[in-house]
Amino acid sequence: MSDDDSPEGEDLPDNVLFDLYRQYIGEPDDRIDVYLGFGLFFGGIALAGLALVLFIGASLFAFESDPFWLFREISFGMGMMAVPTLLLGILVLLPVDNRAIYAGAAGTAITFVAVIGFAILYPYNFNVEGAQYTAHVVVSYAVGMALVLVSTGVALVAHQIERAKPGPADIEPMEEPEPTESYSDEEIRRDIEDAMNDVDITWGGVEKHEGTSLTFDLEEEGYDFSGMQVEAKKVTSSSTTDDQVQGLKAMKGGENKTATSTSTVDDQTTKLNELRQKRKEDQEKAKTATATKSVGGGGIIERLKRLLRIS
Structure with a gap:
């Protein structure tokens, strides 16, 4: 029943x-x-x-x-x-x-x-x-x-x-597959901006905390700050940033200095010949001056000795 x-x-x-x-x-x-x-x-x-x-x-x-x-x-x-x-x-x-x-x-x-x-x-x-x-x-x-x-x-x-028929205890629960969702970069960026609207943080990434501020009125206490009022001097430099970087590298040490020249081999040869010609002219001038000095400053005795070939 x-x-x-x-x-x-x-x-x-x-x-x-x-x-x-x-x-x-x-x-x-x-x-x-x-x-x-x-x-x-x-x-x-x-x-x-x-x-x-x-x-x-x-x-x-x-x-x-x-x-x-x-x-x-x-x-x-x-x-x-x-x-x-x-x-x-x-x-x-x-x-x-x-x-x-x-x-x-x-x-x-x-x-x-x-x-x-x-x-x-x-x-x-x-x-x-x-x-x-x-x-x-x-x-x-x-x-x-x-x-x-x-x-x-x-x-x-x-x-x-x-x-x-299976009872409630005999039925195994079916695991439903988790739905796969995809988000675009624009949606992710918008969600981040919405979440950060109400958050106030500093540049260091730490949330800003409204704490208690302290204020000191030192003038009423009678302190003398006259010696501490120094005017700051402004120093300017004509060197560029590259020059300062090169100077820092030189101070650091271990930097090899390499001198380079923009002149060619022909220019160097021409300058060397000019230097030799100049030295030759200088030597001839020196000899002429020495001979003139010797002739004018020896006197009659010296000239007689030369004529008589007396040493």
Whole structure:
């Protein structure tokens, strides 16, 4: 039966029937489902067993005697009621909708009516020459059994499908792939500018802190700052930045000075010849001056010695 029929707060007993129910069907909802379902199920089996025993017992009496027909009638009636009763018990045990149980109960009731008709007609007016209601009994029983079989079959299929469904604990969560988003340089730059609008930082990258400022009025204290008021001298230099860089390199040391000349070899040769010619002229002038000095400054004695070749 459905969950709506189960009373709230009812404690279910713990016995063999409930253990069987939990083992083969599931957790019971109501004790009525368990007791009524197993009662009909085992009642159908008991009717089938008694029907078999009575059918065998009929052979102990003389053929076509009254006890013989009585045992046969009871055994056939029990056998006809055993099958729908057993199927209705299974239908009650299964956790199905009430409509399926009502259909099965209606089919079982039709079969019982057919069994009553069989008991009235058997043996002299059932399936003999001139019998008029045999077909009515058979058709009624077939319709009732069809309802019971269809209801039970649908309930069994629905129960197996329900058991095959995975429970919440059996379902593994699916990992959804993370969406891949792409941003352009303009969007990134705009986001950075929006985030930095409310931030006040200094050039050092440290957030500006509005602290407490201290103010000192030293003039009121009587300090003399006359000697500290020195006018700064402005020094200018005519050298360029390149000259200063070269000077720094020279002070650093390790710099090799390389003198280069823009004159060619012919110019150097010409200057060398001019220098030689000048030196030659200077030497001749010096000799002439020395000779003139010697002639004018030696006197008569010297000239007589030279003439007489007296050393």
